[in-house]
Amino acid sequence: MINQKIKEAIEQYSEELTAIRRKLHSEPELSWEEYETTAFVSDYLTALGIEHRKTEPTGVIAEIKGGKPGETVALRADMDALPVEELNVDLPYASKELGKMHACGHDAHTAMLLIAAKTLNEIKEELRGNVRLIFQPAEETAMGAKAMVEQGAVSGVDNVFGIHIWSQMPSKKVSCSPGPSFASADIFTVTFKGRGGHGAMPQDCIDASIIASSFVMNVQSVVSRTIDPQQPAVVTIGKMDVGTRFNVIAENAVIEGTVRCFDAETRDHIEKQLQVYAENVASIYGGTAKVDYFRGTQAVINGEESAKLVQKVTAAAFGEDAVYDEKPTMGGEDFSFYLDEVPGSFTLVGSGNPEKDTQWAHHHGKFNVDEDALATGAELYAQYAWAYLNK
Incomplete structure (x- = not known):
């Protein structure tokens, strides 16, 4: 041997x-x-x-x-x-x-x-x-x-x-x-667009920071409520870039994160759900969303x-x-x-x-x-x- x-x-x-x-x-x-x-x-x-x-x-x-x-x-x-x-x-x-x-x-x-x-x-x-x-x-x-x-x-x-x-x-x-x-390792970016304006006049704006925050809070249910618990998966939001000044309602927000799993079907499902969640959360508040998904390692x-x-x-x-x-x-x-x-x-x-x-x-x-x-x-x-x- x-x-x-x-x-x-x-x-x-x-x-x-x-x-x-x-x-x-x-x-x-x-x-x-x-x-x-x-x-x-x-x-x-x-x-x-x-x-x-x-x-x-x-x-x-x-x-x-x-x-x-x-x-x-x-x-x-x-x-x-x-x-x-x-x-x-x-x-x-x-x-x-x-x-x-x-x-x-x-x-x-x-x-x-x-x-x-x-x-x-x-x-x-x-x-x-x-x-x-x-x-x-x-x-x-x-x-x-x-x-x-x-x-x-x-x-x-x-x-x-x-x-x-x-x-x-x-x-x-x-x-x-x-x-x-080792798990597959993917990277995603979600860009939300609202309508900026004065912080004292929210009625005239669509706040991208609220859209992005809602997405961050809700997207974890992709793993907890749409994936078989016996299939390990992680969705992590690692970066959020939103806003320009304390009294300006943000027009744009960019979120970056990673997806990890072992199963190919689970990987496909998460990628699709990120798109669904981003578009629907943005729609609730009157904004729009664009998802870029990069498949890294298998x-x-x-x-x-x-x-x-x-x-x-x-x-x-x-x-x-x-x-x-x-x-x-x-x-x-x-x-x-x-x-x-x-x-x-x-x-x-x-x-x-x-x-x-x-x-x-x-x-x-x-x-x-x-x-x-x-x-x-x-x-x-x-x-x-x-x-x-x-x-």
């Missing part, structure tokens, strides 16, 4: 793994701006003699060709950081870029996949097939994976596997269950065969107690675009450790990674590829 050479190599390269992660953490780049990260990955692969090509505008696709015929398995890591201010100012490897931070663990993912690549390259003659390496930009904008697919990331691939460091799980635990893992649905293989590999490599059952999250992940093309699974590797202050939520300014979990992720990448190709 596992390869002992992989285990020994990961242990041997553990210090390098940590050093790479720290370098990347201190030099964060936002989505579609990962030029230096792309160059670093390319240079590292070049030094290893691994064939690769850069994608546009950023990103890298590489391939380790095995010494024996077989299938091709893809391993994916994302590379982009977030527009978040680092609050871990005492760390020697804290972000050097004001207002930018690896607050989601993508620095760890890239480092883990590079060391996994180095390890797999050393045993490539023993591989029954090929290993595709995908270093992906722009996961945080939900656009990077789709762009990589369009540029051939999974062309000729038989299976795809990804890892996400997860601070909400105990460090070094591994969770990968068949079925839903739901990440782990394939049963792949997920069970992850569980077997985890138990064999790290012990039965390393297998963890984390509930699905309503968070979004554009790894779904790969799973739309080929079978595979997406795995969480725990990095939460209160003793090291690494239990902070993803996207928080104090987010950090228990670096002891890096070796778990790197080895899991490599052992999964080995086990899949030799299944």
